[in-house]
Amino acid sequence: MFDPTHVDLPTLRKRAHNLRWATVPPGVIPLTAADPDFPCPAPVTEAIAAFLAKRYFSYGPPEGLPEFRDSMARFFQEKRNIPASPASILPVDSAAFGIYLTCKAFLQPGDEAILFDPVDFLFRYAIEEAQAKAITLPIPAGSAADFGRLKKLITPRTKLICLCNPLNPTGKVFTKDELLELGEIACQHDLIILSDEIWSDIVYKPHSFISIASLDPGFCDRTVTITGFSKSYGLAGLRIGAVMASNRKHYTRLYEASLHQSTVHGANLLSQVAATAALDHCGQWLNEFVSHLHAMRDHCVSRLNRIPGFACGYPEGCYVAFADITGTGRSAIEIRDLLFDQAKVAVVPGLPEWFGPGAAGHIRLSFATSKAILDEALDRITGTIRNKTP
């Protein structure tokens, strides 16, 4: 199901935007945005097709379709060990909007929020759009989190901590001990925990994913858990994610800030139907996808480490490799340009605007493709770098 015959390049060249196949020149392989090259599982489109038959697309409930809320709550209960109820679930436009919404709901101008570095740009973006101040806690690739340092960053203005678990771009999966320490600090300082778990299905054994809200009722009460369907099921273009808050007051704040009640925003019906099918009927597909990704991770990282000047750890989760390229003597943007121009492979450079200052000296490559495409890209990268470095 995840071999080259299942990558439909003509369709990807039309449909895969956001730095991918539809936006790069012919011949370039994009290992950029973390979006799979494989089609979504068939039960997803079967469910949409079944919903289409009646041809009714009236206003949905602003708090979400009951079947979506039920399935999402069951997912949190059964797969994440969080005592979620359907009433704690709000479907949203995307996990990105979930992050934005949580910052909007809980941050006032002048407040402070803590985010990791490096981490996806959306956290800083969402904090700053709420006119709050983003305070960074460095968690360099391959390191444990230093929550002793976190405590020193907290001030009376600190309201929120952004946990990205698994952590994009380094692929770190937080351990139980780390999460317990983080949760305790949040409780001591009365902080909201924003737990972005969009990558939580993509974790490689022996690592295992733990939701911070599952560890303690007190943690659960102060956590907004966010997930989405773009990484696990390739549904980015359907714009669907969910936020979960067990605390009723928090849920109400999120709901009001979502603008769903006014109809300004709302989760698309077909996307909720698609996501429900993904949760209910695609477990086996997801297992096979993760198995494929595990093999690609091992292969990709091992090949990257054979390139002169490259050094890459094995990500514990996510389907991106985050390679240190400082050994080449070139900057991330220089390597990005060299690979784009000469290897005809697009990667994401570790620029502060993408991942924060802690990403300097790194490039990020997605390996959610077939082995054939990945090998072709790695052959070209290897050849180009070997050619260009002393």
Added chain:
Amino acid sequence: MFDPTHVDLPTLRKRAHNLRWATVPPGVIPLTAADPDFPCPAPVTEAIAAFLAKRYFSYGPPEGLPEFRDSMARFFQEKRNIPASPASILPVDSAAFGIYLTCKAFLQPGDEAILFDPVDFLFRYAIEEAQAKAITLPIPAGSAADFGRLKKLITPRTKLICLCNPLNPTGKVFTKDELLELGEIACQHDLIILSDEIWSDIVYKPHSFISIASLDPGFCDRTVTITGFSKSYGLAGLRIGAVMASNRKHYTRLYEASLHQSTVHGANLLSQVAATAALDHCGQWLNEFVSHLHAMRDHCVSRLNRIPGFACGYPEGCYVAFADITGTGRSAIEIRDLLFDQAKVAVVPGLPEWFGPGAAGHIRLSFATSKAILDEALDRITGTIRNKTP
């Protein structure tokens, strides 16, 4: 196509939210939210089904699918006589978000924006969410617009005027002379014109719809034209609308404010495909829908005027009747409660929070249903009011 056999009540009772069939007690007929009781045209679901076949839902382009932008631009050119280009089109989550977005993009805290009274609550809501001040221009049901009075409302802080054409809830369709006067005032005072044209397909002869942006290049340059697919095609649950701005600087402001570039928001791929099919392949269906609505309008208004204490003009556009019920000696909320409890018909009362203070003494009823359902509702309303009024 618009007879009772095409109203699928079991499906509506599951799917029609926002005060409609799925949210009222069994036995109640909802003539509330302006959302049709008929299924959408078949080419819409056929287009979605065709798109599903490949099972790829990658990130779409943040500025919208080329086919959607092309069709929407052609619509504005051919049906609205506006020189729109695909580059001037931005698909958005809904027309409601289009209104919200325009206020967000062009209003600073403390600015003033003019809106009509009565008018849909979304205008005041969007203005106030931008922390601007909403200034109302009364346009009572059945009246011409008094733009002499408009001039007196303009101050140095006035930045935007909200034109809702056709005007929900009164069904007024603005004449060419009115639009010329409004456009001239906007030019003189350098105001942005937000032209909400979501109802512009639903206009009854001999009235005809004119887009303000079609009248003069200077008007076009300062107008943001907004439309959607919920009223004409019943696609509210697909959450799709469009904003159009010929002025490149304005377009850029709207695009930046939309948060599409960051992926926080974006228009759903399937909804853009659905909307493209609606524009390209559903002209005949729309003509038949408007013919049906024309007959329902005449029937509904004539029956309302035979109810003691009710007086209702013929809306020129929209599919809502806006009945003056002051002759009953009761308030709008009292009539709403009476009809809900005894006639088992749900209507929208003319409360300030729905339509502004100018809606007092009125109720709004949607007639986008079959003649059989409309007659049943009007029989019950007539019986209840005859029973309860002296």
